[in-house]
Amino acid sequence: MKLIRILLLTVLLVGIAACGGSGDDKDRANVLHRGLAIDPETLDAHKARSIQAADILRDAGEGLVSYSASGELTPGVAESWEVSEDGLTYTFHLRDNAKWSNGDAVIAEHFVFSVQRLINPETAAFYAQLLGDVAGLEAVDDRTLVITLERPTPYLLSLLTHPATFPMHPGSLAEHGDDFARPGTLLSNGAYVLAAWVPGSVLKLTRNELYWNNAATAIDEVQHHVLTQEMTELARYRAGEIDITASVPPDSFQQVKAELGDQLHVAPYLGVYYYGYNLTRPPFKDNPELRQALSMAIDRELLVEKITGRGESVAYSWVPPGVDNYEPTVLSYAPLTQAERNNIARTLYKSAGYSEDNPLQLELRYNTSDTQQRVALAIQSMWRDALGVETTLINEEFQVLLANMRDREITQVFRSSWIGDYNDAHTFLSVMQSDSAANMPAYASEEYDSLMQRAASQVDLDRRRLYLEEAERVMLADHPAIPIYFYVSKHLVSPRVAGWGDSVLDYHYSQHLSFKAVE
């Protein structure tokens, strides 16, 4: 009896103490719930670096051009544009009904202001380098914007879909200073406006009634739920609380595929998973044969099928397939069978001075995570079986690994990745230029750099492409890194959501989505 009384009392107390919120759930009918892997570090589009910040900002803003649900470039704030013969001058015509969420018109000057702030060294913007080839921006009048380039940059339009190039409202920045990017102050010229942000929990976006294309927006409210644990996200999806997940946990992938196959969307993604060599230290410094041997001895087919198993595709190139105006060049040995590769690898291994009696001993560093661990274990055994290499696996916390990669003092082989920022081969190939901060192996090739320079000055897309492809071929032959597989995007999309399109950039604007009528 007493126990029951205590239990009842507890339930009552829980109820009372928990009464922080307001009664019933909001009508779920027109609210879209999306998973987000981490909080954005900031919603200042110039200071943000994360994919998640860009995801939010694409809902809460719009650039000159945008993407359709199926991934084609579409007019954004600019209703039309012209390109000069030499490819160096772009003239954009802004639509006259583009408005900020406070009612002000979006004018050409706001783009000029934004770009000036982006490239100002004081802003210290990571994405300032995106516009490295822009010579000048001029607001001819409120509705005409001219962008001049130092060299033809055929992917300029794709860059202009990036939130770092979205317009900014100078008045808002002057008024709010560093606080301009918070809920209540962040102005939007996109389909949604930021209504609330509870760090670690949820970002709420509500319909921007003043958006020029508001009539086409179907969903009134979008909630991006910060769910750092993939398992938690999956549980919430299964419980019907999340409509679109940011990912699918590796351990549950096969089960999800079997049970929710029709809701699972796996699509190629512009990202490469690679092992980099530290080219500044032995044993890999000036030792391309050894680097090639290790690269060849990895059975990528087996790896993506048995180890990663989420639909990833094998990587024999640095640039993933699916990039506009580009055909990735592949590693020379790609057509061979794994047995043939292993034979050549053994020869190379021997000529690099190693043998069964004198095996290569190396350290492989990766960041602590189940997936990385599994891949590393598999590659360790492939290297051992094919060549007799003795690999020591070292897992490090991510920030530690990053610091070691950057310092290049103790690393030999390290795990890394590169995710494309725009749909062009340049976003991948520029990584390996000798002056790139992202060039973790410290690859430095004059030939490569000069091919990249020549590609940059080409107006003709076909000739530019030939230079880029040649550059990739040169780089792959030097084996500064081992491309292992290309990422895929993995989402669960609720059957009640319509308008979903798979995209190589993994952009999914909420404004393109709607709910199916309930029968």
Place this chain on the structure above:
Amino acid sequence: MLRYALLRLLGAIPTLLLVIVLAFLMVHAAPGGPFDEERALPADVAAKIEAAYHLDETLPQQFMRYMSGLLQGDLGPSFRYRDYTVSELIGSGFPVSLRLGLLAILLALLVGVGSGTIAALRQGSLLDRVVMSFAMTGISIPVFVVGPVLVLLFAVKLHWLPAGWSGTESVWKYLLPVITLALPQIAYIARLTRASMIDVLSRDFIRTARAQGLGTKAIIRFHALKPAMLPVLSYMGPAIAAILTGSVVVEEVFGIPGLGQFFVRGALNRDYTLVLGIVIFYATLIIALNLIVDILYGVIDPRVRHR
């Protein structure tokens, strides 16, 4: 009593100072910096950002800057949540963790003491064995197993309760995390209560009370409960600390925006100020809680005061 409390309070200052110095040195000693990412910053950009957060200064300079801010109650800006200050984040996360923790403690006390007492009264009976084996299970199954299992059962399969936190206003979202968090404490408190109650019930004064004709209920309520609660009470300090800091896992499993989650994320992201801020906040809290428990102990047991 007041003098005792004041002395304890003064004694806490060097402890706190030591915690701050150690925490400061440790977060800065960890390899990697707050702005390191896979997409590395160009050197000039990195230098600008580091200068903006005074990371280019020497460690002693940074420490002095931090301490002078701290003395004015300023915990500084978060490095990872660049639109927020550390105080704002603690202000947003702590009430969530606190509400969760208090509910868990309440639940643990009510169920733990209740079931422990019943087990003590029916010592050796089936009920006793059921309660105690339940307690053993509660202690041995880790929170990160209990949480997902409860979610799977009550949210995914039965759809009775929400699986997560954000986006639902329903008060029922507290239930699963609170139970998950309370379970090990319920078990611990039940065992403590049972042992202590058995001990107390065999004392002479209980026999006297029984001889006077008092019923079991009255004996428990007026004579046995208070002395039997002493071990439980002294366990409350560590229990509250364990629940507040232990909510880290529960917050991760349920996606709850509490202080625990900020702490873990902050440590992984090298968010120096956020980690330091939370360490200082928790240290102060734990010192204060211990102090309060000691004083309460004095109120319940007069012998402590006069020692």
